[in-house]
Amino acid sequence: MQETDSPAQRQPLTMSRRRMLASAALSATGLSALAACSNTTNNNNTSASGSGGGGNFPSHPKWKFVFVNHVTTNAFFTPTRYGIEDACALLGCTYQWVGSESSKVSEMVDAMNAAISSKADGIAVALIDPTAFNAPTEAALSAGIPVLSYNADVPANSPNKRLAYIGQDLYQSGLQVGAHIISLVPSGEVVGFIATPGSLNIQPRIDGIHDAIKNSGKPINFSEIATGAAVNDELAAVEAYYLGHKNIKGMFAVDGGSTQSVGQIMEKYSLASKGIHGGGYDLQPITLSEVSKGNLDFTVDQQPYLQGFLPVVQLFLYKLSGGLSQPSSTNTGLLFVTKNNVQTYLKTQTRFEGSSDKEVLVK
Structure with missing residues (x-):
């Protein structure tokens, strides 16, 4: 125990x-x-x-x-x-x-x-x-x-x-994220990173993204790439994929570690300034920082x-x-956290998102 x-x-x-x-x-x-x-x-x-x-x-x-x-x-x-x-x-x-x-x-x-x-x-x-x-x-x-x-x-x-x-309704969240991706990247090469394919906490999300893109009829080529459960492995996998696919138009992820890694690679290679979009799930501090800097277009709070x-x-x-x-x-x-609302997350310390262990009344 x-x-x-x-x-x-x-x-x-x-x-x-x-x-x-x-x-x-x-x-x-x-x-x-x-x-x-x-x-x-x-x-x-x-x-x-x-x-x-x-x-x-x-x-x-x-x-x-x-x-x-x-x-x-x-x-x-x-x-x-x-x-x-x-x-x-x-x-x-x-x-x-x-x-x-x-x-x-x-x-x-x-x-x-x-x-x-x-x-x-x-x-x-x-x-x-x-x-x-x-x-x-x-x-x-x-x-x-x-x-x-x-x-x-x-x-x-x-x-x-x-x-x-x-x-969270995981498949439906994937559909919504897929629709968001389509609005950001209407055509071209897009990759979806997933830590552990087949695991029911994240697989339905990438299935929803895939179906949303497929059903849209948009000329988007969506690839699914496994990154592994360890954060260091995820970061290495995301970087290796980008270096081998520099024509990519969007990099997205369905788990917290992979999303954080996408943000770090977006910043390292200044990909947002090159018109590449990124996003994913969960509220790791690095992820929220990358949203605030504009390197990630969004992350999802569940x-x-x-x-x-x-x-x-x-x-x-x-x-x-x-x-x-x-x-x-x-x-x-599902709540999309973007540059427009991320500051509330960054400035408030509470138990509700784990940024503090103290009981506080937030006004």
């Missing part, structure tokens, strides 16, 4: 999205008591006010929820873990953060099976493989343990019986904080209601 990491530097939410967060939390619980919650912050194995937590809830056990992740030390999930911690403090629960550091499905399955054996009260798992988690999910549900997916999900026709998915906060709320309500309050799938959305 993995303990809390030191928080990596991340970037903040805008005011409008912060109000959306409050609204989402209230609608997800259906209980106005959340508005009067305690603001005490605790570690992942403590709660804010004993088993009762905050709000007008009856006394209940300090339920333990296990989050199974595919890249447990990745900075992207810093705000996700803050969301988990905040929800656990609010509701009087605990959590464990387990899985793999390098997207090894077998390690994730082992972690999920261990959570089942330890009689966890609920499991949230990033379903990055279409079949590997089917049997553990069935075993958990048979043992009375609710299972949600977050950040990554199986296809709609999957036999996996997880109760709900909390995260609200990682909500991908931790909302699963805890839904698992809690399932347990509190004896299963009557069934979890519901929640799309955490």
